[in-house]
Amino acid sequence: MAFQGVRILLAAVVVCLLVAAPCANAAITCSRVATLLSACVSYLRGRSGPIHPPPPPFCCTGLRSLNSLAKTKAERQAACNCLTQLFRGVNLGRARTLPASCGVRIPYPISPTISCST
Template sequence: MASSTTTLLKVAAFATIATIFFMITAAPHAEATITDGVVIYYLKPCLGYLTGSGKSPSSSCCSGVVNLNKAAKTKTDRQQACKSLKDLYSKYHGINKQRAAGLPKACKVSIPNGIQISPNIDCGKVN
């Protein structure tokens, strides 16, 4: 009887160690899920407004702003979104700086820490 109890304890110990190992190796890494492509996808409907056409952003633009904000769940995601926005800012000439900075407010979206879309933002300070 003692050997079956010992065997059962060894199996239980192995199962516990295996579970902990898989939990550690499967834990999410701090890699951003936001890419330039994701930012472009969400904000492409805003390009017309940002370059000066229209008095207010379209509903599809604001939906993109809302969805991008929801997608950027972690600090790493928000910093990557910031970097993508800065990169895109330099690629799309003619973006109105005031409209870009005010886009979240125009879409009634609260951005953490009052971050503004700007070519001069320090993405390292984004939380």
């Protein structure tokens, strides 16, 4: 009986490894980008004014995480394409200053005419 339990446990572990393995090297998806930057939405849709509030801490954490995930050109392009779809209608001034406000360096300017192919 104990042997049967060990076999079931071993089978469950193998299934978990097979399911998790593709996720470890998975490309950046729009749902992942949306999740990472969900805390930024209200900040990016806010109005600019004379007093510019800082972005929420979780927004900066998500931006840092996304920046560290997007290592290759293909990953940066995927993230860029997602961002252009997900964040239409945001306050461009806040979007442009978000990386600097969070202490994140990105290799391209934020612009409504950005080309994600480069």
